[in-house]
Amino acid sequence: MRKLIFSFVFLVILSFTTKAQTDLKPMQEIQTVLTYYLDGATNGDSLMFSKAFVPDGQMRYMRNDTLFNVSLKDFMARARNNGVKLDRKTKIENIQVFGNAASAKLTIEYPTFYFHDIMSLLKTKDGWKIVGKIFYREDKAK
Numbered sequence: 001m002r003k004l005i006f007s008f009v010f011l012v013i014l015s016f017t018t019k020a021q022t023d024l025k026p027m028q029e030i031q032t033v034l035t036y037y038l039d040g041a042t043n044g045d046s047l048m049f050s051k052a053f054v055p056d057g058q059m060r061y062m063r064n065d066t067l068f069n070v071s072l073k074d075f076m077a078r079a080r081n082n083g084v085k086l087d088r089k090t091k092i093e094n095i096q097v098f099g100n101a102a103s104a105k106l107t108i109e110y111p112t113f114y115f116h117d118i119m120s121l122l123k124t125k126d127g128w129k130i131v132g133k134i135f136y137r138e139d140k141a142k
């Protein structure tokens with residue numbers, strides 16, 4: 001009986017370990033895409049920055065109770081390619097994966113404010129890409 005219980009527990013642990021290992025690959029791939037976005041913008045590298053997005057994606061945000069919609073293509077076109085490093089800190093807060101869809105929460109800290117980015121990603125034929133972005137700007141307490 002002990003052998004049977006031990007075998008069952010071992011199989012359960014093994015199945016969780018295998019699942020965790022298979023989930024690691026998409027997480028790493030998504031982290032790479034998010035790093036293209038964060039590091040590309042931080043370092044003024046628009047080529048790296050643009051590798052994160054599908055061109056026909058959308059960015060939406062609120063300003064003064066008005067909803068704005070900007071294509072990611074237009075957003076990418078405004079990215080600087082000057083190699084000048086911005087004074088900011090970036091952090092990938094979390095990533096959630098659901099098959100070929102994912103979401104991620106990022107925080108970008110500037111000296112006087114934060115951007116909180118929520119990214120929607122899909123796994124395309126070219127790999128994981130950001131297809132949508134919403135964000136909120138939070139001023140730091142004075």
